Each structure stands twice: as structure tokens, then as C-alpha cells.
Amino acid sequence: MFSYYLKLGWLSIRRNPLLSTLMVVAIAVGIGACMTIITVNYVMSSNPIPQKSDQLFYVQLDSWDPNDYHDEGFEPPDQMTYLDAMALMKAGKAYRQVASNRSALVLEPQGDGERPFSVDTRNTWADFFPMFDLRFIYGSGWDDSADHNLERVVVLSKELNERVFGGEDSVGRSVRLNGMDFQVVGVMDEFLPVPKFYDVTNGAFNEPEELYIPFNIAVEYELPRNGNTNCWKMPDGDGFDAFLNSECAWIQFWAELRSDEEKQEYMDFLTAYTEQQKELGRFPRPLNNRLSDVMEWMESQEVVEDDARVMLGLSLLFLLVCLLNTIGLLLAKFMGKSTDISLRRALGASRSSLFVQHMIESGLIGLGGGVLGLGLAWLGLRGIEMLFGEFIENLVGMDWVMVLSAIGLAIVSALLAGLYPTWRACSIAPASQLKIQ
């Protein structure tokens, strides 16, 4: 029966080409607009590290200014001071922990005639690589001893390795950064977390850094920093040491805690640390430390932008307009077939079979709208990419989930739109429309 109804549906669609085209286009436009915006929202709010996002915790210590309160009350600072980050690293109470910050170094290529260029860099610790499940093409990350012995080691991104070493195995070779030689220990595989969860303070949708060096080296040689730095009180005295010992926050701190017990223990440790610091005259505010797992952290930092959410709302309303449109057109179409329907009823077709037949016809229109809508969504995403440029490049990819949900949404919408017209069509009495002919 199904294929027979499919055929009937197809014939009926072909009988009113204008009306049918209008319906398909209406659904397609609605789905296209919706899916474009839904995709951007979906990618913005996606989980960048699903396999362990509930075991990675962003650590916030409230060391901030007692006088600086905002409408929302006391929020702990979104980054950590050097003093606290080093104390937590030294204590090593978590399964893994990483303090890191952003910088940029100048790389001098070895070949003649090539100009030095600036490379985005992350100053970090050995645990960074296993903690965030980074994969390597060559070599590996460095180990703890490199952090403590101030070894000048470096990990390159795949792209940078291609630029500097032509994609060869560069482990053991050296690169010159800000006038110092560093030894390559590893080359990472593609790494493009969206959002860039480990440092949303400096741009949640930026590209990851291309160069990774030990944090301690960056401090030892006073290498430049270029991430966000916030101070609630000026350092006591001039010089780099005064800055390091100040209340300026510029470090992102992550801890890997594998269970609720570990999390609780770590929280207790942070509380004890805060109490101890209070005795030294720091941490003037009431106790307010936070451990947020990856998705909690994304939410509290409002990674999904308001604009995207406004657009989402508007695009859903847009789909509603398109559906109202489709309901009207389907109703017109089915009512136009009343003679047909009443004839079929008179010849013995039951209401339920007519219902199925018309729902199949609606579904077919939905399928057409969905496929066309997918094409429009693809165009829409390219349009968005064009408008927003590099800021959004990583947000406009559609995966299978999105493709299937686009078609699914289109069919479901069309079926919903078809319900009322179908019900009206089915309630036409048998033979009622035959008389006037």
C-alpha cells in the first residue's frame, strides 16, 4: 500500500505544480534559515572534549578586590595569579594539573632570506598533553623533569612543522625562538577544539596555539605574554618579580579529577589553601572558590553569544511562518481534491487509508523541502562565513547529525503542517461532492 500511496502522492503533487512548488520552497526556505542558525548555535555549544569533559575542571580562586563588586555580586576572577597557580602546581593535589597562558614568540627560520615571523604560543606544563588527550604525529609531549629542570623543549603544531620543517619528523632538531634555541620533542596531530575551551578568556573561537613551551622557561627568561591580564591592585614595586608576586591574574588553571571524591578532596584542599592565604593577609573576600567542569565553564563564560541566540529565536519564528504558509497551501490543495476524495470514499476507501495517503503526500513535500533546505542551509553557512570572516570559520561546518536533523525537521514540520488539512480532507462525506457534477 505504501508504494501505491507514494505514487498517488507524487501524482497529486504533479497535478498542481505551482502550489506544490510553493510548498516545497516555503519549507525549504524555513528549514534553510533555521538550520543555518541552528548549526552555528550547535557548534558554539558543542562539547569540545566529550570523552572526559566531566573530569576536567577549571579552577577559580577568589583572590579579588573586596571593593570591586558588580551587579551580579562577587564573581571570582576568571584567571589565576602567578602566586596561586604556582602554589597549586607545587602541591600537585589533582590527578593532573596545568597552569598555562598565552603568548607570542618570534621564530627565526634557519634558511637564508626567510624573514622571522610571530607564532602564537602557549606556555604550559607536561600534563597539558595527556590531560587534553592530544595526539602526536612525531615524538610526544615533554615530561615533568623538563618542567623542573628548565629544559628548553618545544612542541609544534602540525601546521607549524610543515611550515618550518616541511612536514618531516623534526624531533631532536632545534628552532630559534626569541633569540634562544629550543629542542623539538613532539609534533602534534590536528588539534582544533571548538570552542577552544582551555582558554576562553582570550577568545573562545580562536585557533589553538602553534607552539607549546614549558611555562617555567617563559617565566625564567621573561618571555613576552600577550593574553588578558587583570590586576585589582598594582604590583608592589617595579620589575618582573614584583609582577609575578602581584595580585594580577593572567593564568588559566585546569585540574583533572577522576571522581566525585577526588573533586571533593580538591575542593577541600582549595579551601584550606585559601584559609592559609587569608592568614597571610591575602584573599580579602569571603571564601568563594569554584571548580567548573568543561561544559559548566563554557556556560558560565557565556560562550554561546547572545546574537546567535537571538538569531535562533528569530529563525524558529521564521520556520513557523513558513509552516503556516504550508498549512494554508496544503489545505487549499486538499480541499481542491474534494471531488476526488469523496469519490474514493464512495468507492470504499476508509478514512484511515485516506489519512495515511495524505500524510504520505505531506511527508513527500517535506522531504523535498528538506533536501532543498539543506542546500539553502549550506549556502547560508557560506554566507555567514563570508560576512564574519575568520572569526567564525570553525563554526560553519555541518556534520551528519545536522544533515539528518535538517531532513528530519523538514519531514516532521511538513507532517505537522499536513495534520489539519488531512483531517479536513478525511472528514469529507462520501459522494457529497459528486452531486454537482
Place this chain on the structure above:
Amino acid sequence: MEFGPIWRAMMRNKTGAILIALQIAVTMAIMVNAISIMQERGRMMARPSGVDEHNIFSIASVGFAENFNERVTIEEDLAALRAMPGVVNAIQSNSVPLSGGGWSMGLQTEPGENIEGTEVALYFVDEHAIDTFGLNLLAGENFSATDVTWRERSATDWPDKTIITYAMAEALYPDDPDSALGKTVYIADVQPLTITGIIERMQAPWNGWDGVERVMLTPSHTLFGATRYIIRAEPGMRDALMPQVEELLAERNKDRIVRSMRSMDEVRERSYRADSGMIRILTFTIILLIAVTSLGIVGLASFSVNRRTRQIGTRRALGASKVAVLRYFMTENLIISCVGVLLGAALTIGLNMLMIETFSLTRIAWYLVPMAMLLLLIIGQAAVFGPARRASLVPPAVATRTV
């Protein structure tokens, strides 16, 4: 008028009419709120930055070699830049308006640690800044060359003069901003600064900050390792100068790299890219919406004309004129549209209230509602005109044909 018969005929088959009315209502709600968002963004983008945008560009210089002498480099670079033909003036600074990255500090009118200061964006400049940025000095005087200090990255002392914007003067002295000149304010809780000049306007590096016009100029060259030169070209010379400047700086000193050369026009474009993108998406959405809605009206009206062909023929045969038939369909649409836009006005305001609450958007301007109502009525009439005209062309003889 046939108002009564049309209404009664519609009531016999109301679903189609209700659907169209609903569609018009939702269309209106989206349209007005989208236009309101566009207006808000437009106003934001129209705010002047206070600098001579079309003639200014900037370029970053990053020292990396161990023997890099930043102070000498800066002095020589500036002398070379200022001597270039076509250059009006040039300075070294830490940032430019709208660029997204910069310094902020707090200023307070009384010294003391437990006082919340007024946040202010800070540009480190020298005595050429007013000329280079093209700022308008309202009162007081420019810095002199002897005021300008050299500042290390983690220095904590401040030169004792500052020039602030009028907006900052208003924030510090809300009762009498004009009295700000010559007053002493405090930076870093206790260090005194004298306000020696007030400029009309200059924007901070952050366009979304609510204090975007609160700016102070500090007379210091910075020795932060990385810096930025800001160059003002003579009108029309900017595009020719940019590559020359890049080449000059890159060749002058090989212990540093130059990068991120951008005109202020480009800085502005990048700064507001999300907003102008939003405006374009919303414009496109409105056009699509209106297209979908009018196609829906055309589709339904054509269909109803087709169905009623025989009825129309009968009316024509009984003496109704072409105009009367045309008027019938036009009036029918007008009634439906009126219901739609009235419902739409309510929906629009409801949606706006929701958006104000959720996204802290602004209220819609009152005139948008009647304008949108009028526009949608006109669109409805235009959409229905085609099918209505076809209806009016149905010959009276049709009445007799199919029976």
C-alpha cells in the same frame, strides 16, 4: 460596500483566512524586532571614534633579538617616519581605538585604597598624539616633549600629567565637567595626576564597553618589547604610504619583525564585523520573510479564485462589473490583513518585551509598529492584485459552461 457579504463568505471558510492573518502577524513581529535590532547596531556603529580614521594606519613592531635596543629603535623609527613625504605625523602607542586590545586603569578624585575608581582606557603617547590622531583639544594644552617619559613593562610610577576626554571629565565630575582642567586625580589609588588638557572625543579600544568614550592619554613611550606605530597620512596618501612604511621599518632594523599593518578603516570594519554581519543577516531574513508571506498570499488567493471561477462567472453574468470582482478580492485581503497586523502589533510588543528581558535589547521605537502595519497592508494588497485581476477577467459565459 460589499463588506458584509465578504465577511460572511469568509466566515464560512475561515481557516484559510486565519492562517494568512497569523502568518502576517508573525511576519510583522519578526520584522519589527529585527529592524529594531538593526537600528540599535546602526546607532552603535555610527558613533564617531574621534580620530581622523580615513588617513590613519598602524603597524606593530615586535623586538626579538637579544641585542635589540628598543628605545633607540623607537626614537629612530619615529624620526624616520615623521620625515617621510606624505606623513603628517606619527607616534608610538600601545593601541588604537576600536582595536579590541588595550590598557585600562581606574582614576579617582580622592586618594585612598578602598575607593572604587572610574574605569578609563589608557593610551601611552607622546606630544605628537593630538596631531597624529587628529584630536580636538577643547581646553588646556598639549604635552610638551619634556613631559614624555620612558616606561618599562612592569613599571608602577606614573608621569604627573594627563589629558582626558570630555566624557571622562563628565564621569569624574558629573556636576561640573568643565572644572576638570587643572584638577588633580589619582591613579593606582594614591599617585596624583594633573589634568592638563581635555579633548572633545576619543574612543577606547573596546566598542562594546559602556564607557567607550572614557579615555586618558599618558605621556610615556613604552618599552614593552612589542609596540605599535600610528601614522597619519596626508589625505589620499594612505594607501600609497602603507607598503612604503612596512618596507622601511622591516629594513631599518632586523632585530624585530613588523606585523599587523592595518588602516583605521579596516580596524573599524573588523571591530564591527559581527554587528554589520548581523545587520545583513537580518535584512536578508526580512526580505525572505516578506517573499514567503506574499507568495503564500498569492498561492492561496489564486487557489480561491480558481475554485470560485464558476461563482465569479455567475456574478459577472448577473451584472457585476470587472471592478466589482477585483474589489471583492482586494477587500477580502484587506480585512484579513487588518486582522493580521492588529494581532501582529500585539505579538511584536510581546516579543520585544521578551527580548528586552532575555537579551537586554532596547525597546522598539513607537513609529516602527504603524509603519510595519502599513507596509504589510500594502504588501498584502500588491500580492493579491494579480490573482484578483485574473478573477476580474473571468468571462460571464463561464457561468453557463460547466454545468
